[in-house]
Amino acid sequence: MATLTTPKIEARSVSKIYVSARTGDKVEALRGVSFSMKPGEFVSIVGPSGCGKSTLLSLIAGFATPSAGEVLFDGKPIDGPDPARGVMFQDYALFPWRTVRGNVEFGPMARGVDKTRRAAIVARNIEMVGLAGFEDRYPHELSGGMRQRCALARLLANEPDMWLMDEPLAAVDLQTRVILQDELLRLWGDAGDPAQRRAVLFVTHGIDEAVYLSDRVIVLGRRPGQVKEIVDIDLPRPRIGARTAPRAAALIDHIWNLIRAEAAQAIVEEP
Amino acid sequence: MRVMRPIARLAEFALALGILVILWHLLSVRVANATLLPSPLAVALAWVELLRTDLPADIAASLVHLGVGYGAGAALGLALAILCARSAVADAIVDPAMELLRPIGAIAWIPIAIVFFGIGRGVPMFLIFYASAFPIFVNTLAGVREVDRNLIAAARMLGASPRLVVTHVVLPAAMPLVLAGARLSLGVAWAAMVAAELTGADAGLGWRIFWYQEFFAMDKVMAVILTIGVFGYLLDLALRRLQAALTRWSADTRAEAA
Amino acid sequence: MTLPLRIKAPLIFFPALLLSWECAVWLAGAAKIMPYPSGVALAAIRDIADGTLIDAIAGSLRRVITGFAVAALLGVPLGLLMGLVEPVRRALDPIVDSLRAIAPIAWIPLALLWLGIRGNAALFIVAYAAFFPFVLNTIQAVRLIDRKLVDAARALGASPLLVLRAVVVPGAVPTVMTGARIAMAFAWGSIIAAEMAIGIKVNPGGAATVGLGQLMVSTLYVKRDINGLVLYMLSIGLVSLAIDHGVRAFQRKATPWQR
Ligand SMILES: Nc1ncnc2c1ncn2[C@@H]1O[C@H](COP(=O)(O)OP(=O)(O)O)[C@@H](O)[C@H]1O
Ligand SMILES: [Mg+2]
Numbered sequence: 001m002a003t004l005t006t007p008k009i010e011a012r013s014v015s016k017i018y019v020s021a022r023t024g025d026k027v028e029a030l031r032g033v034s035f036s037m038k039p040g041e042f043v044s045i046v047g048p049s050g051c052g053k054s055t056l057l058s059l060i061a062g063f064a065t066p067s068a069g070e071v072l073f074d075g076k077p078i079d080g081p082d083p084a085r086g087v088m089f090q091d092y093a094l095f096p097w098r099t100v101r102g103n104v105e106f107g108p109m110a111r112g113v114d115k116t117r118r119a120a121i122v123a124r125n126i127e128m129v130g131l132a133g134f135e136d137r138y139p140h141e142l143s144g145g146m147r148q149r150c151a152l153a154r155l156l157a158n159e160p161d162m163w164l165m166d167e168p169l170a171a172v173d174l175q176t177r178v179i180l181q182d183e184l185l186r187l188w189g190d191a192g193d194p195a196q197r198r199a200v201l202f203v204t205h206g207i208d209e210a211v212y213l214s215d216r217v218i219v220l221g222r223r224p225g226q227v228k229e230i231v232d233i234d235l236p237r238p239r240i241g242a243r244t245a246p247r248a249a250a251l252i253d254h255i256w257n258l259i260r261a262e263a264a265q266a267i268v269e270e271p
Numbered sequence: 272m273r274v275m276r277p278i279a280r281l282a283e284f285a286l287a288l289g290i291l292v293i294l295w296h297l298l299s300v301r302v303a304n305a306t307l308l309p310s311p312l313a314v315a316l317a318w319v320e321l322l323r324t325d326l327p328a329d330i331a332a333s334l335v336h337l338g339v340g341y342g343a344g345a346a347l348g349l350a351l352a353i354l355c356a357r358s359a360v361a362d363a364i365v366d367p368a369m370e371l372l373r374p375i376g377a378i379a380w381i382p383i384a385i386v387f388f389g390i391g392r393g394v395p396m397f398l399i400f401y402a403s404a405f406p407i408f409v410n411t412l413a414g415v416r417e418v419d420r421n422l423i424a425a426a427r428m429l430g431a432s433p434r435l436v437v438t439h440v441v442l443p444a445a446m447p448l449v450l451a452g453a454r455l456s457l458g459v460a461w462a463a464m465v466a467a468e469l470t471g472a473d474a475g476l477g478w479r480i481f482w483y484q485e486f487f488a489m490d491k492v493m494a495v496i497l498t499i500g501v502f503g504y505l506l507d508l509a510l511r512r513l514q515a516a517l518t519r520w521s522a523d524t525r526a527e528a529a
Numbered sequence: 530m531t532l533p534l535r536i537k538a539p540l541i542f543f544p545a546l547l548l549s550w551e552c553a554v555w556l557a558g559a560a561k562i563m564p565y566p567s568g569v570a571l572a573a574i575r576d577i578a579d580g581t582l583i584d585a586i587a588g589s590l591r592r593v594i595t596g597f598a599v600a601a602l603l604g605v606p607l608g609l610l611m612g613l614v615e616p617v618r619r620a621l622d623p624i625v626d627s628l629r630a631i632a633p634i635a636w637i638p639l640a641l642l643w644l645g646i647r648g649n650a651a652l653f654i655v656a657y658a659a660f661f662p663f664v665l666n667t668i669q670a671v672r673l674i675d676r677k678l679v680d681a682a683r684a685l686g687a688s689p690l691l692v693l694r695a696v697v698v699p700g701a702v703p704t705v706m707t708g709a710r711i712a713m714a715f716a717w718g719s720i721i722a723a724e725m726a727i728g729i730k731v732n733p734g735g736a737a738t739v740g741l742g743q744l745m746v747s748t749l750y751v752k753r754d755i756n757g758l759v760l761y762m763l764s765i766g767l768v769s770l771a772i773d774h775g776v777r778a779f780q781r782k783a784t785p786w787q788r
Pocket of ligand 2: 053054
């Protein structure tokens, strides 16, 4: 039984080596990554392209297993995907053949929730992300921002304990992103009781975004991916409406200096 | 690793082929009727014999049909597509005409072709010509039309003349689609050729099939059928190689070649 | 006259073409050896009135549909197997490729021998032609399924069975449908070829007109009616247009999520 002091996530010296099935080539994506997350904590992962952010997230989601080390969820080793750890994918991975309603309904349906309760859950979550009225649209009929909201509603409908988000705001324009950041904070409970919050592991390219949203930022370096530093974001909450604190600028600078050289390198190396 | 892969692939192919031949052999033993189902060995022997006698002439005849018909069809398809791209009037007339003719497959023309050309080599040549014109026309026109406007603008900005834009931007950009059309054409033309030779010609691989059927020489019929398969495969392979060589820059081709 | 060029030009060109063709044939006194528009129209009235055309089309279509169904029943499972199991695909790929390179009609002598002239030989040719688009597109469909969607479903708690039913199958449907469209076009093309070959081979003078192909052969060799031949040719085109529209409409209905 998980107690209050059990970390939500605990990664212990996690390494991941991919072996290509065709050529036998090996790619060391992660090496000796350790960190832990408290319940209700908002943690971001930043790092240059190809440093293993998605890989780390997929290990925690349970899509892949570490080559060495282990990842614990509520103190237990992770063994495959689990609806308790909801995932939001970089390009959303909405089911193109299901409408907004069908996508949001998928999780409850998969877990065997009966039809009437399902309808209520779907309606509530669609309402919550502001997609009411668009229930019968297919994903290709939605704007980027609406797709993002649909993916969020699909994640929330399963009431997961933890949100794993892989660059969820990378594919929308800047203004939409700012709005969606605030919405994400609101849904998470930026202004509310910390005990009601879910743990969030949020992968992003945007250092300012990470600083604005998170309690802590894990900075990954690349080749192989390892933890450079874990930065405490000691900005007060609620943060909605307080984007331009001088302290935030200092933190952004600090993180950027950690990864600048490698990010430049990544531009040349990534295909 | 690099050297191993083709060999490993060949081994897999040989294994699958071996299993197929063994199954065929067992089946032919069970049927025990050389006319109904000749054994693989009988077909192989017939093939060797035919290669020394009739087959080279038939292959040559078919390749002549293909060369003349396909050459003319591809040329017409390309010319019409370029005409349509350049002239709005031509486009308004040629496009609906092609759309009307396209659903009438080449094979539907066989009787008319027999009326006009008589049984002989005109029928397969005409059918191949007709069959190959459409895919090349459609793909070339699409390729030319879908060229990224920004690429043309970029070339103009860099000082390219309209002519240079055509030769160095439009044509290369359209090339993957043109070649895809050429491959599609060849497949359709090959099938049309065999059908035309079977029904309305006095030479070629398709004609030879019926010739041996008259004598119920099924081992020889089968050998000709296999020859048709081998040549169809080789021709497609050749075009695929050409495609890969001419469009090295295209991500699609690379993915396909890999 | 402010019609757009795309409408105006064909509206002038095609009637003019037909008219000058008609006149040319009559002026040259070539009505016996050349087809001409009014002759084709008369043939159409004659053959529709006495049911010849409809019967022949129905006969051909029946075999096309049966052959198409057989091809789907055999091709889709094989494609699934080849798409899901990599070694099977690698082993069978060259065999499928070489069999595909054999023009379906080339099998006609053996098909006649094995299945007889009463339609089943043509059925074999049709099924053979339609088989490969099904196999190839099903392989493609399975390989194209987005891994992320599978992961997404699993993360939402879907069982393997639900993943298969709710992700793999709908993900594969559009590509398989495209295969079905190609297969249908191939099937229709090859039924005509097969019927003609059978007609020429088996019954050059006979009256057994069970399909459009046989009808064409007897029109060519027995009735020697060129206008009729043109009519049948146009009918072949019309039917294939109708088939393609039908399949497309079905495809749109069955996959409304496609743009
Ligand atoms: N399935 C895979 N097979 C082989 N290599 C992979 C695979 N997924 C990721 N990689 C490699 O692992 C490294 C980290 O990738 P990823 O986790 O996607 O990085 P990020 O999300 O930080 O951009 C990259 O070099 C990438 O090429
Ligand atoms: Mg990533």
